[in-house]
Amino acid sequence: MAGRVKILLSKLGLDVHNRGIITVAKALRDAGMEVIYLGNSLPEEIIKSAIQEDVDVIGVSSLGGAHLTLGSKLIEGAKREGIKDRVMFTIGGVFSSTDAEKLQQIGFDEVFEPGATREEIVSSILEFISSKAGR
């Protein structure tokens, strides 16, 4: 795989909890990826930044309950801007398994439930990217 994987991370909306996303950011950087962290952002800003930075992956974090409302807006925005197929979409946070399935149906490529390890997150992102490149 040529070049470093570039990933944009963001808190979805006004969610205050950033322990998880910071842990993930460090883990991804330690794994050799280029990480851009936006802090708290709304879907439109996330898409805009992702296009500007030409990222491979978008990762969002939501523990505040807005994963479906804002998560679906993010995917819709991505489709509208034509980046949905080019960019990998992942999400982590606090939500039920039912909602985790819904997030996959909406279009998230990987959904990480509480308890996901850094290894799982890093390897599933790298696997997804390389399998896409192989196509």
Next chain:
Amino acid sequence: MPEEKSTTKEILQAKLADQERIPLYNSKALEKLREEFDQWKNTVVGKQDRENWYATPHTIIGSEIPREMLYTPLNNPGFDCMQDLGNSGQEPFTRGIHANMYRGREFTMRQLTGFGGPEDTNKRMKFMLEHGATGLNPLFDLPTIQMYDSDDPISEGQVGMSGVAIDSVEDMDLLFKDIPLDEVTVSLVTHYPSNTAILFPMYLALAERRGIPWDKLRGSVQNDITLEEVVRSGPEYIPPQDCFRIQCDNIEFIRQNVPQWNFVTYNGYNLREFGTSGITEMAVAVANAIGSIEDMIKRGHDVDWVAERVAFFWSPASDFFEEVARIRAVRRLWYRIMKYRFNAKSTRSMWMRCHVQTSGVSLMRQEPLNNIIRAAYHALASVFGGVQSLHVDSYDEAYSVPTEEAALLSLRTQQIIQAETGVTEVVDPLGGSFYVEALTNDIEGRILDEVDEIERMGGYVAAIEKGWLHRKIADHFYREQSMIERGDIKLVGYNIYKAPGGVPPIEVFQYPEGVEERQKARLAGLRKRRDNEKVGSALAELGEACKRKKNILPYSVECARVGCSEGEIFKVFKKAYGLWKPPMLW
């Protein structure tokens, strides 16, 4: 440090060195015990145990303090019963702030409630009261916490989730419909100094509308700079100096005007949950409290006038005896600080009163019913520690806000401890345990060492500005994640004893529909009905007060009275103080 004044630790060491101590243990007896103990250790104790005499419990947000295999009087040879323990309700208050503790007054069962619109949370609060809760604890949604209106574009898709949406005094009215404010005790979970200065005035304006004098109101607010500047992620922050000033404005105004209200609940909980040890949690809260009291003195107030209503908020987690010991440790430490550093005269000033919330981050998603047991142990440790008020986290913590059933179970956890176990019939039942007293001493020393570190870098606000606390937390939680993943921290059902087939899914809370639309409609209606001239001038005067560094609360109360929305008031703060960029966490 700018001036050559002594730190709290130095003052305490000097004052305590002066005290006459009468050791409880007879020196001859101790000698004999020493002989016997060494003999026992070399003959009865196996080699393996001798070599691994210290073991460290590894728990989420634990303090990693090594423990000996067995504790004896030798761990505390200079133990002076009256100096170190006293009796309950007596200096140094190690055993409890009241002589009779739970025989006289049960711990308040104060479960958090908050979701949807004010009418939704009103219903759940009534449900909890009907089932025996003795305190209310409404928690706000993220837009409200972060100080944006429900109709602000930044709030879209998030209104009424993970807390209740409150935009104005009219929403406060709906939240407390049919709830007599002069008869209940309400912990308004206003985390930040800024949102305390916005939301508490709405509560006060509501009391006025109902003809309830402010001196009848009982309850608390959080009002902690730690929450606004350190442990939250948010789009906009005001500078720490201004945030701290608002924290002190809140303390001053509430103390002056709402005499039965607890104007601050030093954190504590959210800091530790963010990712730090129980030691740092307490050191930060204590340093913050010291800084605030110093500020009140600078403003010309008497120490006792402020300190009588200071309160704390802790996060009891899984290392059972650490939790018991550290509540006792900080209670004794706080007494010593108030007596020897601040020369408090009133007994009340020396009490470390606290509310606790059992640790959420210690609960797991996998096999969620296990969390009922975990939280029960956290709660029991708190009761052994002698806390005044409890919230027990619910088993669906890793899924969503609690269902009614889960919330009820949390309440029952408290009630079963209180009514069925008999532990509340005896004050400080673990007092005198060789282990607990040794650990209490150890932890008190560690907390004071960290307070010293904070004071030496210029005080708590400086510690925030310099990024010291941010970096410390980020290091801690990253290291903790490694420990969890390596299995050093064992979590049943997650990394040990995993159920091969998984477990059946639990019922998860569903938010009510249409909350955002309803809130937007309410705001639109309010903005039309209110006297917008009065709104404009109230906001303008608040802005002036901010710039002139006057106590902003009277102006904020006026804003609440005339129907200003939360977002409108926060805009005034931002304009007056400018924005601050917090230190990077990575």
